[in-house]
Amino acid sequence: MPANTALVFSFNKDFGPALMNSLGSVFLTSALDTFNIHIFYDIRDEPEVWFDRILCLCDRFTFPRDRIRFHPVELGYFENRLPQLSISSLSYARFYIPELLSEDTVIYLDADTLVLKDLCELARLCPNDAPLAAVLDSFNPTHEYDGYTYKGQPASTTENYFNSGVMVINRKRCAEINLFKAFERVLPDLVLGSFNDQTYLNVIFKGNWMRLPDEWNVQSPPRHPAARRCDFSKMALLHYVTKEKPWKCAHYDVPNLLWHTLALQLNVAEDIPGIKAVHGKLTTCRRHFRFMERIGLLRAFPRFARSLLKAKPNKKVYRRYMEDVRKNLPWMDQWLANCRLKPVREAWRLDR
């Protein structure tokens, strides 16, 4: 069978562990007979130390090494044009997709994702009539939430706005647009709001993209109202949005427990500096929960409980938080078992 689908990640040294875990989740869940894998990286970044690890991961899951390719990408182009670029320019690597790849269907994934279902199902959702398909942004469902202005006008209050961390691209349709020319055209008239490359993509593809089912990009911890609308049994892809990434700081919640459980068993965790402290925080947090629950302190000292959770919302949030973990342990264990992995470790569980 010809490999006519591309799976693309872009990464730098900071996102090395994230990429390993995300790629591992792809190998565990997806039949990749028709896939090539492409890794874009910043030409100045020298993340070569990760290449060997990535290739070893391919070997472990018997993915042929000749179907994974590393592409150095020149990002100076964007940095020269975007003096206000404060985040990594790496996310602009996705503008190179139409010219660097030749497959008909391209799945782009941020490295801060975990794939929970077979990517073949996602590839099948590739649009025929639109250049790309994506999931509505949970926090910014329409353009106005982004806060940009274009040609002096505020952004649309009705037009849907997508999260660009997961995209299914019809490469031929996308190539017709010429992303670089479109970027140049939009550039002088666009004053950015809260985002960056995601804003450009949304302006360029405004009204010209297909909406994917929400479960293909669940964008926040399940305790967030937006994500709580998602049925976990249907959840197909988790996206660790916000700056608080699991490999850097611990939050005792469902997505973090899953990320760390996977990282341990894929041997990704051992390469992360400071990971022991992160694991320790999860263990401590769980121990405090159990202790407080047993002696009823959660009821008596809700403020203390909230400070442990590093969360500011309403009084009931800590209960919901624990209920979420408890409720979701069975499906996490089931998913891990389907992947022939061990369940969430004892020290992090609330159900025993």
Ligand SMILES: [Mn+2]
């Ligand atoms: Mn992301």
